[in-house]
Amino acid sequence: MSTGSIDSRRFRERFDEFSAIGATEAGGVDRPSLSEANERARDTLVEWFREAELTVTIDEMGNIFGRREGSDPDADPVMFGSHIDSQYNGGRYDGVVGVLGALEVIESLNDRGVVTDRPLEIVAWSNEEGVRFQPDMLGSGVYTGVFDLEYAYEREDKDGTTFGEELERIGYKGDRPCEPDDVHCYFELHVEQGPFLEQAGLSIGVVEGVFGFSWLDVRFEGQANHAGPTPMDMRHDAFVATAEVTRAVRSITATGGGDLVGTVGSVDVWPNAINVIPERVEFTIDFRSYDNGAVDAAVDRIREEVEWAADREGLEYEIEEIMRVDADPFDDDCIETVASAAEASGYEYTRLVSGAGHDANYLNTVAPTSMIFVPSVDGISHRESEYTEWEDVVAGTDVLYRAVSEKASIR
Amino acid sequence: MSTGSIDSRRFRERFDEFSAIGATEAGGVDRPSLSEANERARDTLVEWFREAELTVTIDEMGNIFGRREGSDPDADPVMFGSHIDSQYNGGRYDGVVGVLGALEVIESLNDRGVVTDRPLEIVAWSNEEGVRFQPDMLGSGVYTGVFDLEYAYEREDKDGTTFGEELERIGYKGDRPCEPDDVHCYFELHVEQGPFLEQAGLSIGVVEGVFGFSWLDVRFEGQANHAGPTPMDMRHDAFVATAEVTRAVRSITATGGGDLVGTVGSVDVWPNAINVIPERVEFTIDFRSYDNGAVDAAVDRIREEVEWAADREGLEYEIEEIMRVDADPFDDDCIETVASAAEASGYEYTRLVSGAGHDANYLNTVAPTSMIFVPSVDGISHRESEYTEWEDVVAGTDVLYRAVSEKASIR
Numbered sequence: 001m002s003t004g005s006i007d008s009r010r011f012r013e014r015f016d017e018f019s020a021i022g023a024t025e026a027g028g029v030d031r032p033s034l035s036e037a038n039e040r041a042r043d044t045l046v047e048w049f050r051e052a053e054l055t056v057t058i059d060e061m062g063n064i065f066g067r068r069e070g071s072d073p074d075a076d077p078v079m080f081g082s083h084i085d086s087q088y089n090g091g092r093y094d095g096v097v098g099v100l101g102a103l104e105v106i107e108s109l110n111d112r113g114v115v116t117d118r119p120l121e122i123v124a125w126s127n128e129e130g131v132r133f134q135p136d137m138l139g140s141g142v143y144t145g146v147f148d149l150e151y152a153y154e155r156e157d158k159d160g161t162t163f164g165e166e167l168e169r170i171g172y173k174g175d176r177p178c179e180p181d182d183v184h185c186y187f188e189l190h191v192e193q194g195p196f197l198e199q200a201g202l203s204i205g206v207v208e209g210v211f212g213f214s215w216l217d218v219r220f221e222g223q224a225n226h227a228g229p230t231p232m233d234m235r236h237d238a239f240v241a242t243a244e245v246t247r248a249v250r251s252i253t254a255t256g257g258g259d260l261v262g263t264v265g266s267v268d269v270w271p272n273a274i275n276v277i278p279e280r281v282e283f284t285i286d287f288r289s290y291d292n293g294a295v296d297a298a299v300d301r302i303r304e305e306v307e308w309a310a311d312r313e314g315l316e317y318e319i320e321e322i323m324r325v326d327a328d329p330f331d332d333d334c335i336e337t338v339a340s341a342a343e344a345s346g347y348e349y350t351r352l353v354s355g356a357g358h359d360a361n362y363l364n365t366v367a368p369t370s371m372i373f374v375p376s377v378d379g380i381s382h383r384e385s386e387y388t389e390w391e392d393v394v395a396g397t398d399v400l401y402r403a404v405s406e407k408a409s410i411r
Numbered sequence: 412m413s414t415g416s417i418d419s420r421r422f423r424e425r426f427d428e429f430s431a432i433g434a435t436e437a438g439g440v441d442r443p444s445l446s447e448a449n450e451r452a453r454d455t456l457v458e459w460f461r462e463a464e465l466t467v468t469i470d471e472m473g474n475i476f477g478r479r480e481g482s483d484p485d486a487d488p489v490m491f492g493s494h495i496d497s498q499y500n501g502g503r504y505d506g507v508v509g510v511l512g513a514l515e516v517i518e519s520l521n522d523r524g525v526v527t528d529r530p531l532e533i534v535a536w537s538n539e540e541g542v543r544f545q546p547d548m549l550g551s552g553v554y555t556g557v558f559d560l561e562y563a564y565e566r567e568d569k570d571g572t573t574f575g576e577e578l579e580r581i582g583y584k585g586d587r588p589c590e591p592d593d594v595h596c597y598f599e600l601h602v603e604q605g606p607f608l609e610q611a612g613l614s615i616g617v618v619e620g621v622f623g624f625s626w627l628d629v630r631f632e633g634q635a636n637h638a639g640p641t642p643m644d645m646r647h648d649a650f651v652a653t654a655e656v657t658r659a660v661r662s663i664t665a666t667g668g669g670d671l672v673g674t675v676g677s678v679d680v681w682p683n684a685i686n687v688i689p690e691r692v693e694f695t696i697d698f699r700s701y702d703n704g705a706v707d708a709a710v711d712r713i714r715e716e717v718e719w720a721a722d723r724e725g726l727e728y729e730i731e732e733i734m735r736v737d738a739d740p741f742d743d744d745c746i747e748t749v750a751s752a753a754e755a756s757g758y759e760y761t762r763l764v765s766g767a768g769h770d771a772n773y774l775n776t777v778a779p780t781s782m783i784f785v786p787s788v789d790g791i792s793h794r795e796s797e798y799t800e801w802e803d804v805v806a807g808t809d810v811l812y813r814a815v816s817e818k819a820s821i822r
Contacts, residue, residue, distance in 0.1 A: 193639075194636075194642070196640075213639065215686075224794065225605075228672065229603060229766030229767050229790065240675075254643070261639065262643075264650055264654075265689060266683045267678060267680045274626055274695040276674075276793065379636060380636060382636075382637060
């Protein structure tokens with residue numbers, strides 16, 4: 001157990017004050033991207049960045065940067081951070097731990113009067129959650145050139161309001177060009193959003209990479225007839241086929257490889273009436289694994305299952321892969337830096353792979369990257385009941401402090 | 412093949428004129444209960460009733476009656492009819508065939524100058540479909556004492572407008588008390604809404620009764636976690652359990668008895684997102700059979716399947732039977748009257764049981780009742796593509812003419 005590089009009490013006070021912004025009665029926060037609560041959270045963050053003597057810049061996507069100069073004016077900065085937007089009625093920890101943890105690292109360096117060789121730049125990325133404006137990870141996506149700025153500005157929420165309009169309205173459309181600077185490396189501290197660390201009784205996860213995934217849209221089209229007079233052998237029931245495919249997703253994950261997961265998450269049925277045979281069902285399948293071949297094989301198998309289910313039931317069908325992202329291994333050197341920091345801190349840790357995507361995935365395309373995970377109690381995230389023990393938040397921030405310090409020094 | 416008791420051409424002209432009211436581009440009609448199109452259809456019907464020298468009365472539920480006196484002033488009337496409200500974007504034939512067929516029977520009797528012993532009373536029941544105001548068969552339900560008049564008036568459409576307000580607005584809240592008179596017997600001509608007659612190549616179905624049914628509401632409640640980092644063995648996926656139960660419904664119908672049918676028709680998933688494990692699913696099950704024991708056994712079996720699926724997946728569950736209606740055998744004498752009429756007409760016919768409910772079910776509780784079915788092409792109903800060959804409509808009306816004539820005569 002580390003003696004600790006950071007000030008747990010100061011950090012906790014800040015965390016509690018921040019959690020009050022957009023707080024929900026059930027103990028979560030409701031701060032979706034560019035909402036009024038998100039605006040207040042941004043204002044608070046900028047104020048705290050300035051109090052920590054950081055130079056604040058806002059880029060064209062509303063990504064908020066706080067820079068602390070190092071002794072070498074020509075050196076590329078070490079960047080670290082996460083996001084402060086939340087799901088609708090989401091949790092306090094997701095993203096915030098990584099941003100306020102980054103700030104606590106800066107404050108602790110300030111306390112000790114440490115001047116690093118390299119500059120440090122901490123960051124809060126815009127619109128990570130993708131609940132109000134799709135897609136998710138929009139701020140880091142534009143920064144790393146995955147999306148055009150104009151594309152991002154034109155994203156609409158369900159009321160037709162655009163990301164660009166809202167960003168301007170809340171005063172966070174900045175001047176700094178949204179493009180990758182020369183970044184020496186990037187670290188992100190985040191809650192695991194899964195159960196592994198808690199089950200293993202460990203405080204720290206050294207993240208070696210992120211699962212690849214496939215997203216499939218499936219549509220079955222049959223015949224809507226009356227549920228009474230239509231005999232079973234004359235039915236073309238789109239929902240029965242959907243049920244068969246859902247079971248097949250389970251079967252495929254049971255035999256498709258160690259870490260393959262599969263989910264039917266969104267299902268819409270027409271006409272959706274108690275006494276009418278479902279004519280049309282549109283549903284989604286999400287397959288993920290760190291093994292790209294396992295995802296490919298699962299997609300191949302489910303395509304056959306969809307075809308067979310349609311044949312059996314006499315349906316038209318469509319299946320379309322709407323997104324395919326390969327598994328994303330992080331930088332070996334950054335991974336070892338985090339592992340060494342965890343080792344040095346004395347916290348028990350393991351190496352693992354993230355099932356969920358993060359801003360770090362995009363940063364990994366422009367700079368050497370790795371992540372630090374801390375446990376999520378019961379593996380819960382994206383809900384008000386999301387919870388991480390404070391000692392684990394402190395442990396993760398301690399490891400971040402050590403990893404950043406290591407990478408900011410020029411040997 | 413009958414020479415025919417009725418005037419096919421006159422009937423066809425009327426049917427086509429009526430089909431133009433609220434006609435849809437795809438060849439159906441959009442005349443939901445108490446809509447503007449339903450009002451115009453009612454006005455047209457009342458005008459035609461009067462032209463046929465019928466005495467028109469409107470009751471408190473907007474049920475429209477047309478009475479033709481017989482020679483015996485003390486005799487109870489023979490009643491026959493159906494409904495003229497449609498599904499949203501429904502078909503031309505459902506209900507209308509029975510009402511305009513009844514009018515054609517009257518016209519044909521008028522043509523021949525036939526005076527029956529008993530009075531004849533034809534009827535168009537209000538709100539049979541139950542798509543704008545639930546429940547269905549509301550007009551005949553109040554008439555037969557199944558529902559209170561006030562209950563019916565308070566039914567709201569999705570905009571909160573009540574049945575009572577709308578009935579008054581369109582001018583069809585009549586004075587005649589909505590209560591069962593002494594009715595000698597009731598006949599209803601209707602499209603089959605199933606495939607049996609067409610498959611068998613027959614024009615006429617002698618309907619011996621109507622399936623009983625059970626409607627079940629099922630709710631599964633699990634845990635909404637991220638579809639990536641949550642391993643398969645830690646999931647509590649409400650939709651996987653729904654898929655299992657849907658397959659069980661199919662298995663149960665395959666082994667539960669000859670005419671047992673089962674449908675999962677309505678399914679709602681929360682939060683319904685591509686990358687979130689479904690936390691809650693609410694869905695419905697509809698079991699029907701002419702064998703009450705088969706329905707009871709299916710309900711017992713599916714209750715066990717729901718419990719097992721919840722146990723396997725680690726879910727909370729609720730299952731509630733929201734409606735249970737026993738199979739409804741029609742009156743033997745009325746059935747034989749229809750069979751004899753079909754026999755006499757020379758049309759090929761079979762005896763069958765209706766899978767769908769009809770106003771005739773409620774009438775059967777206050778008067779001897781039976782029904783006449785004509786084929787539905789491809790078994791399709793409740794859709795714009797609903798279709799019945801005109802020669803079959805004529806055949807059914809011919810049989811109705813003969814059955815009514817038989818029952819209206821006092822030996």
